Amino acid sequence: MASSSTLTISPRKLRYDLYSYSYKEDSNTPLVINVLASLIERSMARTQRIVKNCSNALSKVISTNIFDCREIPDMTIESYLERIFRYTRAGPSVYVVAYVYIDRFCQNNPGFRINARNVHRLLITTIMVASKYVEDM
Numbered sequence: 043m044a045s046s047s048t049l050t051i052s053p054r055k056l057r058y059d060l061y062s063y064s065y066k067e068d069s070n071t072p073l074v075i076n077v078l079a080s081l082i083e084r085s086m087a088r089t090q091r092i093v094k095n096c097s098n099a100l101s102k103v104i105s106t107n108i109f110d111c112r113e114i115p116d117m118t119i120e121s122y123l124e125r126i127f128r129y130t131r132a133g134p135s136v137y138v139v140a141y142v143y144i145d146r147f148c149q150n151n152p153g154f155r156i157n158a159r160n161v162h163r164l165l166i167t168t169i170m171v172a173s174k175y176v177e178d179m
Contacts (some may be wrong), residue, residue: 071124072083074134078141079120082161085148086119110159122162132173139172140165 081157
């Protein structure tokens with residue numbers, strides 16, 4: 043029987059490491075922002091595949107929502123999130139809660155699809171609401 047290791051990692055240190063670790067060595071951006079950008083980009087890619095595969099049937103169903111912008115912003119999702127982090131200094135938990143809000147919104151509204159026309163507005167709105175919830179508690 044192997045003996046248990048005496049090495050223990052405190053939850054506080056583990057939490058600090060996860061939030062302070064950045065994807066790029068020279069960046070002060072927490073890893074959670076890169077993960078959120080990746081998850082959103084996957085969702086957008088899935089939407090594009092659905093639209094591409096079902097373009098004839100879906101083209102009649104998909105219409106422009108009031109939440110969509112007229113022109114697609116040229117800023118990537120990751121750079122947009124990094125910019126929000128740089129100017130707001132919201133904690134990493136805000137971004138996790140914002141993703142939970144996005145996920146719940148998409149589950150409760152099956153007709154809504156995240157795309158390039160609405161992702162920036164969706165992110166800033168959910169981050170603002172999540173910040174209000176997390177930071178004001």
